[in-house]
Amino acid sequence: MKVKIDPERCQGHGRCYDLAPGLFHDDEEGYGQVTGDGVVPPGEEHTARLAVSNCPERAIDIL
Amino acid sequence: MTSDSRFDQQEFNDRLRTRTVGVRNEVIAGPVSDWTTDFSHAEPEWAADPYPIQDDLRQRCPIAHTERFGGAWLPTRYEDIAAIAYDTDRFSSRAIVVSNVRPPLELAPVGGVPPISSDPPFHHDARKLLLPAFTKSAVAHLEPETREFCHSLIDGLAGQDVVDAAHDYAQHIPTRVIARMLGFPPEDGPHFREFVESALEGVNLPPEERIPRMEKLFGYLLAQIRDHVDNPRDDLTTYLINAELYGSKLEPGHVAGTMSLLLIAGIDTTWSAIGASLWHLARTPADRERLVADPSLLPAAMEEFLRAYAPVTMARLVKEDMRWNGVDMKADDWVLLSFPAANRDPAQFDQAGEVVIDREVNRHAAFGLGIHRCVGSHLARMELRVALEVWLERFPNFSLADPAAVRWATGQVRGPRTLPLRIDRP
Ligand code: HEM
Ligand code: SF4
Numbered sequence: 001m002k003v004k005i006d007p008e009r010c011q012g013h014g015r016c017y018d019l020a021p022g023l024f025h026d027d028e029e030g031y032g033q034v035t036g037d038g039v040v041p042p043g044e045e046h047t048a049r050l051a052v053s054n055c056p057e058r059a060i061d062i063l
Numbered sequence: 064m065t066s067d068s069r070f071d072q073q074e075f076n077d078r079l080r081t082r083t084v085g086v087r088n089e090v091i092a093g094p095v096s097d098w099t100t101d102f103s104h105a106e107p108e109w110a111a112d113p114y115p116i117q118d119d120l121r122q123r124c125p126i127a128h129t130e131r132f133g134g135a136w137l138p139t140r141y142e143d144i145a146a147i148a149y150d151t152d153r154f155s156s157r158a159i160v161v162s163n164v165r166p167p168l169e170l171a172p173v174g175g176v177p178p179i180s181s182d183p184p185f186h187h188d189a190r191k192l193l194l195p196a197f198t199k200s201a202v203a204h205l206e207p208e209t210r211e212f213c214h215s216l217i218d219g220l221a222g223q224d225v226v227d228a229a230h231d232y233a234q235h236i237p238t239r240v241i242a243r244m245l246g247f248p249p250e251d252g253p254h255f256r257e258f259v260e261s262a263l264e265g266v267n268l269p270p271e272e273r274i275p276r277m278e279k280l281f282g283y284l285l286a287q288i289r290d291h292v293d294n295p296r297d298d299l300t301t302y303l304i305n306a307e308l309y310g311s312k313l314e315p316g317h318v319a320g321t322m323s324l325l326l327i328a329g330i331d332t333t334w335s336a337i338g339a340s341l342w343h344l345a346r347t348p349a350d351r352e353r354l355v356a357d358p359s360l361l362p363a364a365m366e367e368f369l370r371a372y373a374p375v376t377m378a379r380l381v382k383e384d385m386r387w388n389g390v391d392m393k394a395d396d397w398v399l400l401s402f403p404a405a406n407r408d409p410a411q412f413d414q415a416g417e418v419v420i421d422r423e424v425n426r427h428a429a430f431g432l433g434i435h436r437c438v439g440s441h442l443a444r445m446e447l448r449v450a451l452e453v454w455l456e457r458f459p460n461f462s463l464a465d466p467a468a469v470r471w472a473t474g475q476v477r478g479p480r481t482l483p484l485r486i487d488r489p
Binding site: 011012013014017018026028029030050053054055056057058 | 191194195197198199200362366423424425426427428430432433434436440441
C-alpha cells in the first residue's frame with residue numbers, strides 16, 4: 001500500500017499530518033507532503049485510510 | 064511623523080473612502096414569510112436554530128431565494144456548496160459578507176480585505192504571504208501561553224456557581240491570541256469585540272451607521288500601523304508593513320485590510336466554536352463524561368463539533384447572468400455559502416443531524432473548501448483544543464444554568480454570545 005497527495009487539490013487543511021503523522025508532514029506553507037516514498041508500513045494501513053477519509057479536498061489517493 | 068508615506072493620515076483616508084461606495088439596495092427586514100422565497104439569515108429565528116430550516120430547504124428547495132439584500136441564493140446541499148466554493152470563475156469573493164451594499168466591481172480581484180476578498184490570480188499571492196505564520200508548527204509556539212491564559216481566565220471565575228462561558232471565557236481566548244500575533248496591546252481587547260460586531264452583525268443597519276463604525280476600525284488599525292512603522296517589532300503588523308508583492312511594498316489598503324481580516328476572522332469564529340462546543344457538552348452529559356474519562360477522544364470530538372456547529376457561512380457574488388443547477392442567477396446576486404448546511408447533508412454524512420463524538424470519517428467543510436481554505440485553521444484548532452482541555456480539567460461537571468437565556472449571534476458567524484453554565488464543584 002502506498003499513499004500519494006495530489007498537489008492540485010491539496011489546500012493545506014492538515015488533516016493528514018494530524019491523523020497520520022508517521023506518513024505525512026507539512027511544508028513551510030502548511031501543504032501536506034508524503035513522508036519518504038509513501039509506502040505504508042505494515043500495521044499503519046488503518047491510519048492511512050483514516051487520513052484519506054478525513055481529507056476535505058479528497059486530495060489523498062491510496063495506490 | 065511617520066517615515067512611511069503610505070500611512071499618512073490624509074492619503075490613507077482618501078483611499079479608504081473609495082471602498083465605502085457601492086451599489087445600495089432597499090433594506091427589507093422583519094419576519095420571514097416563506098423560507099424558500101424570502102429567507103433571511105439576519106432574523107432571530109435563524110439565529111436561534113438554523114438547522115431545521117436548512118434541513119427542510121435541502122429536501123424541498125435546495126437552492127432557496129430571497130429578494131432581501133438586493134437578491135440572494137441559499138444552496139443547502141453539500142454538492143452545490145462545494146461546487147460554488149471551487150468555481151472561482153463564476154462566483155467572486157469581491158464581497159463575502161452579505162449586506163445591502165455591493166462593493167464596486169473595480170475592487171476585484173483584490174477586494175477590501177485580501178486574501179478572503181480576492182479572486183485569482185491575485186488571491187494566490189496575497190494568501191501566500193500569510194501561510195508561513197499560520198502553519199501547525201508556527202502556531203504550536205503559542206500553545207503554552209494560550210494554556211496559561213485559559214487557566215488565568217478560570218482562576219478569575221473562582222467562587223461563582225453560574226458563569227457566562229461565552230462572555231467570560233470563550234470570547235477572550237482568540238482575542239488575546241490574535242492581539243499577540245498582530246502586536247496590539249492586550250488591553251485593547253474590548254475594542255476588538257466592538258469591531259467584530261460592527262463588521263459581521265447588524266447587516267441591515269443603514270450604511271450611514273455602518274460606515275462610521277468601519278472608519279473607527281480603520282482609524283485604530285492606522286494608529287497601530289504608524290506605531291509599528293516607528294517602532295518595528297517581531298509581529299504580523301511589522302511583517303505586513305515590510306512585505307512585498309511583485310517587487311514593491313503592499314498598497315496601504317492591503318496592509319490594513321489584511322490586518323482587519325485577521326482581527327475579525329480570528330476572533331468571532333473561534334469564540335463561536337469554543338462556545339458551541341461547551342454548549343453541546345453542557346446539555347449532553349454522556350458526551351461530557353466520556354471526554355472527561357478519556358481525553359484522547361478530544362481531537363475527534365472537536366472535529367465533530369466543528370462539523371455539527373460550523374460557525375462560518377461565507378458569501379460570493381455571481382459574476383454574470385447564468386442558469387446554474389436549475390435556477391436563474393443574475394449578475395451581482397449574492398450566494399450564501401453555508402458550510403454549516405453542507406456539513407449536515409445526509410448525502411455526505413451518516414447520521415448527519417446527530418453529534419457522534421468519535422466519528423471516524425469526517426470530511427467536514429467548517430474551514431471552507433478550495434483556494435480560500437481558512438488560513439487560521441491550525442491556529443483555531445490549537446485554541447479550541449486548549450480551551451476545551453483546560454475547561455474540562457478545571458470544570459469536569461457543568462450544565463446549562465438557564466437554557467432560555469442562551470443567546471446566539473445573528474448573521475454569518477454563529478455561536479453563543481450568552482451562555483450561562485452552572486458549575487458543580489466537588
Ligand atoms: C473555528 C474557527 C474558524 C472557522 C470556523 C473559520 C472558517 C473560515 C472559512 C469557512 C473560511 C473560508 C472563506 C471563504 O471560502 O470565503 C475562512 C477563511 C479565512 N480565515 Fe478562518 N475560520 C476560523 C478561524 C480563523 C482564525 C483564528 C484566523 C486567523 C487569525 C482565520 C483567518 C482566516 C483567513 C485569513 C481566511 C481567508 C483565506 C483565504 O481567503 O485564502 N480564521 N475561515
Ligand atoms: S488533509 Fe488533504 S488538503 Fe489537507 S494537507 Fe492533507 S492532503 Fe492536503
